Every structure is written in C-alpha cells, then in structure tokens.
Amino acid sequence: MKSKWVRNLGLAVMAISLSFGSISAASASSKLSGKIVINGSSALLPLTLQAANEFKKQNPKVKISASAAGSVTGPQAVRKGIADIGACDWDASTDVPGFSKFTGQVANKVAVIPFSAVANSSSGVTDLSTSQLQGIFSGKITNWKEVGGKDQDIVVVNRAFGSGTRVNFQLKALAGTDFMTKGSNYKEVKSSGDMKTAVETTPGAIGYIDLVYVSGSKMKPISINHVEPTAANVINGTYKVWSYGYYMTKGQPTGVVKAFIDYIQSAKFQEGSLKKLKFIPLSAMKGK
Template identity: 85%
Template sequence: MKTKWFRNLGLAVMALSLTFGSVSAVSASSKLSGRIVINGSSALLPLTLQASNEFKKLNPKVKISASAAGSVTGPQSVRKGIADIGACDWDASTSVPGFAAFSGQVANKVAVIPFAAVTNGSVGVSSLSTSDLQGIFSGKITNWKDVGGKDAKIVVVNRAFGSGTRVNFQLKALNGTDFMTKGDNYKEVKSSGDMKTAIETTPGAIGYIDLVYVSGSKMKAVSINNVAPTEANVINGTYKVWSYGYYMTKGQPTGAVKAFIDYVQSSKFQNGSLKKLKFIPLAAMKK
C-alpha cells in the first residue's frame, strides 16, 4: 500500500513539475514585447498570418500587423521605415529584371513557394508547354482549341507590376517572354486573392498563383511540359516554377522581429503549419 502511495505521489509531483515547467516556459517567452509591422507579398500572406497567430499565443505582449500589396511594397516599406519586415518573393537585396537591389536590407529565407499556371475549371486543358504559355500570355494564342482545349476565347489574367509572383512566373514559366498588357481578353489584378477570384469567375481565364490558393473545382492548376506543380516535383528538380520567399529587414533583425523570423524558420513551424499551407520547408531543398 505504501509503495502504491509513493508511486502516486511521485506521479503527482511529476505532473506538477511539468505543469509549472510549462507555465515557466510560457512566462519566459511572454516577456518578449513590441510591435511588428509586415507588408509585401500576397503569396506569403497566408503563411505570415498563420505564423503571427501562433507566435502571438506564445508571446501575447507582441503585437503583429500584416498586409499585402505585392512583393515590391515589402522592401519599399522597410526602406521607408513603415514596416519592420518586407515579405518578398525574391531576394530584394539583389537586382532582378525591373527592380534594383534594396541596399542595406537583409534577405531572410522563410519558405519555398511553388507557383502554378491556373485556368478556369471549364477550359478542358490539363498541361501546357512553355511555348503554349508564351503564346497565350503574349496574346498570340487567343483560343483554347489551339492548345488542345475547347473552342473558347482565352482571357489572360495578369498580376500588376511589382508582384513577386509575376516576376517569378515571367522568368521561370515564360523564359522572360513579355506579357500582353491590354485588350478585351486581358485583365490585371493586384493580389493573389484577386487572381483566385478572377480565375474562378471568368470563363476561359488563365493566370498564375502560388499553390496555397489552389482549391476546389472552379480553378485548376495545369502541368507545364507535362510536369505537375507538386511539392515532390519541386524538390526533385523537375518542376522549375518556384522561388524562395523572404522576409526583408533593415540590417540583421533583432528583438521581437528576430524572434518572429526564428519562429517561422523553426522546424516546428516549417514541418507543421507551413507544410499544411502547401509551402515547402527550406530544409527539403538540396543545397
């Protein structure tokens, strides 16, 4: 009887230790305080919002606000001092076509973003070649029957200039071919959410978006050169239309900003919520 009593007491003490240990851990992390303002990529916004919710539960004294007006607004906001983190779909500390480097900023990798060519669910096409995409997005191919689909007008939906998704799609899916910019079969949208809505509601539409936004039957992600836009194909190197997502900061991050970026880069978040959102963990890519 005494043995059983001591065993139960030991279990109770262990439970209390674990409980108070958890409280201490939360209390310690809760000492972190401050405000973090994030602006930029709409492709990264679902990740940013999820990470913010999780981080604030661990650090209730930290306030985080996030908005998305396109990748270029991220480093621009950091440069102007109105954001602590600029979410961007390219390394804005280096020059890319159309955008000079943002000097003094540090690019912190946070995710791998697969992008996909997407069509309205009714067009009847499952794969397009690079030359098909170049012809469609330049305005030279205007009917789906010319690329194996239905006899229907193609409506090109493009992201506005300054979008990181646009930069990556043009470079990696179109091999740098210029977009068409006007016409009765052309639309331009400001964000990934707007792209999703336009593709789902416009018969004959084609555009491009990151995989996190692809869901349901109204929008279809098509293969490129018969290679599907999947996590496995990005990792094995057969699907090329992807980029790293970055959190740009003015110099090396410190304080609450560093703690937040560390959390997003942690294996817990990378292999948990990040994967569930259809992003790919940084560690999955071959160096």
C-alpha cells in the same frame, strides 16, 4: 542499495532541472512584447497570418499587423520605415530584372513557394508546353482550341507590375517572354486573392498563383511540359516554377522581429503549419 538510491535521486534532480528549464524558457518567451508591422507579398500572406496567429498565442503582449499589396511594396515599406518586415518573393537585397536592390536590407529566407499556372475549369486544358504558355501570355494564342481545349476565347489574367509571383512566373514558366499588356481579353489584378477570384469567375481565364491558393473545382492547376505543379516535383527537381520567400529587414533582425522570424524558421512551424499551407520547408531544398 545506497547506489540505487543515489542514482534515483540524480534522475529526480535532472528531471526537476529540465522542468524548471522549460518553465523558465516559457516564461521568458511570454515576456516578449512589442509591435511588428509586415507588408508586401500576397503569396506569403497566408503563411504570415498563420505564423502571426500562433506566435501571438504564445506571446500575448506582441501585436502583429500584416497587409499585402505585392512583393515590391514590402522592401519599399521597410526602406520608408513604415514596416519592420517586407515580405518578398525574391531576394530584394540583390538586383533582379526590373528591380534594383534595396541597399542595407537583409533577406531572411522563410519558405519555398511553388507557383502554378491556373485556368478556369471551362477551358478543358490541364497541361501546356512552355511554348504554348508563351503564346498564350503574349497574346499570340487566343482560343483554347488552339492548345487542345474547347472552342472558347482565352482571357489572360496578369498580376500588376511589382508582384513577385509575376517576376517568378515570367522568368521560370515563360523563360522571360514578355506579357501582353492590353486588349479586350486581358485583365490585371493586384493580389493573389484577386487572381484566384478572377480566374474562378471568368470563363476561359488563365493566370498564375502560388499553390496555397489553388483549391475548389472552379480553377485547375496546369501542368507544364507534363510535369505537375506539386511540392514533391519541386523537391525532386522536375518542376522549376518556384522561389524562396523572404522577410526583408533593415539590417539584421533584432528583438521581437528576430523572435518572430526564428519561429517561422523553426522545425516545428516549417514541418507543421507551413507544409499544411502547401509551402515547402527550407530544409527540403538544401543544396538546390
């Protein structure tokens, strides 16, 4: 009888200890304060805004401001000291084609970003080969009927230089082929949101964007070589047009900046809100 009472008391003490541990952790979390300024990738902006909203609810003394003008502006802002985090669609601590590394910055992986070619629904095309994409974006193929679509002029919509989405699409969907840069059937936009609007409202338009922005009936994702741009196909290795998304910081992140990055990298956010936004959790691509 005494043994049972002692055992129950022990369980009760353990439960109370765990409860106080949870309260203590929550209390410590709520004491976080400070301001985080984030600049850079518009592809990562939906993730950043969602994470900021959740993090601020848990930590009401933390202020987070985010803007997006293209990936290269992220590490540039960190270097200038006007941003704490530079959101970027490539590892800006290393050299990549067209961009030198940002010395002294640390690349913190936060997500896997699938990208997709997209076309205005009027085109009549939902699948293109690599060579057809190269022909279209270089300006050699100018009518949708040349690739099995309607008799309609193709309007190429491109991201401005400095876009991480542009870097990844050119390298991985076009195998490095140069873009056309001018002409009556060419448009250039500054952000993912602008790309979505341009493709949806321009008959015959084609562009590229990350999957989080693909919605509605006015714009259709384009399969490449008969492989659909889906998270599942990125994970199984059949769809190659994707990249890691990074938060660049000046040195290793500390304080409230580290806490925010840790939250985004947590299993709770990665398996919850991040997946709902059509990004892919980091854990899904281990070893790839």
